[in-house]
Amino acid sequence: MHLNNEWENRYQQRQTGWDRGEVSSNLLYWIESELLQPCRILIPGCGNGYEVLALAEKGFDVVAIDIAPTPVENIRKALDAKKLTADIIQADFFTWNSEKPFDAIYEQTSLCALNPEQWVSYEKSLYHWLKPEGKLFAQFMQTNVEGGPPFHCDISIMSELFITQRWQWSEQHETQVVHSENKYEKTFLLEKINSVL
Numbered sequence: 001m002h003l004n005n006e007w008e009n010r011y012q013q014r015q016t017g018w019d020r021g022e023v024s025s026n027l028l029y030w031i032e033s034e035l036l037q038p039c040r041i042l043i044p045g046c047g048n049g050y051e052v053l054a055l056a057e058k059g060f061d062v063v064a065i066d067i068a069p070t071p072v073e074n075i076r077k078a079l080d081a082k083k084l085t086a087d088i089i090q091a092d093f094f095t096w097n098s099e100k101p102f103d104a105i106y107e108q109t110s111l112c113a114l115n116p117e118q119w120v121s122y123e124k125s126l127y128h129w130l131k132p133e134g135k136l137f138a139q140f141m142q143t144n145v146e147g148g149p150p151f152h153c154d155i156s157i158m159s160e161l162f163i164t165q166r167w168q169w170s171e172q173h174e175t176q177v178v179h180s181e182n183k184y185e186k187t188f189l190l191e192k193i194n195s196v197l
Contacts, residue, residue, distance in 0.1 A: 023050045024108060026139055026187050031058060035189060036137060039103035042129055044093050045110030049075035052086050055106075062086035063102070065093050094121060101131040108185075112141035112150035123161050130192045136167070139185040155186060168193055 030036040031054075038059040046052055046064035048071045055062045056079065064086060066072050072090040079086055089096065093110075105126055114122055126136060140153035162169070168191040 023054045024139070026108075026185065027051050027054065027106065027137075030137055030189075036104060036135075040100070041104040041106060042098070042102045043106045043108075044126075045108075045113060046075065046088075047071050047109060049078065049088070051106060051108070052088070053078055053082065053084060056084040056086045057082070063089065063098065065089045065091055065096060067092050093125060094118075098129060102129050102134060103131055104135045104137060105130060107136060107138045109139075109141075109150070111138075112143075112148065112153055114149075114151070116151055119161055127166055127192060132192060132194050134192045136162075136190040136192070137187075138162075138190055139187050141183060141185055143183045150183065153186075158188075162190055164193075166193055167191065 027036075038061075040061040041055060041063070043049070043052060043055075043062065043064040046066050049064055052062055052064045052075055064075065065088075067090070069090050072088055075086070075088050079088070107126070111119065111122060130136065138158075140155065140158050141150045143150055143152040145152060159169070170189050170191075
């Protein structure tokens, strides 16, 4: 699996510039404002899973998935150390499927890590995984440069990807959580709309 090797190599070589080493302040905002309350939640591309631990501590039913084995093992060890439970899966989410839909999805680093040619397929997966009226807590990476990963998630392109016939948008929180090289995220809460599209 080529992608597996690519991302696993980054972890092995410690080339993980996206890893802040702590829970995103955006997630904490959503929890503290009660926009996100305990439910069945999916975290695709979970990495080292600081958010997995935080949500598990708050009583969420967490399912987290990553293609690389190293972060999956790291999360499992961290959960064991804290005596917490979550379902941690090593898989390619383009071929993986859940037996049960989710109330919410926390999207932080998956979309921007994917080649834009894969974005349409990814949006379809997110839509499929959510229950009707399920919520997508999305953080769209802003790099303002060509190429990637991470790829620039221009909001006008995001609005074409997450179309209003399928998603109800509401900007709940403007963030300035800065990553390396002045990259930052714009956060939106999207609700799944039942659609024939």
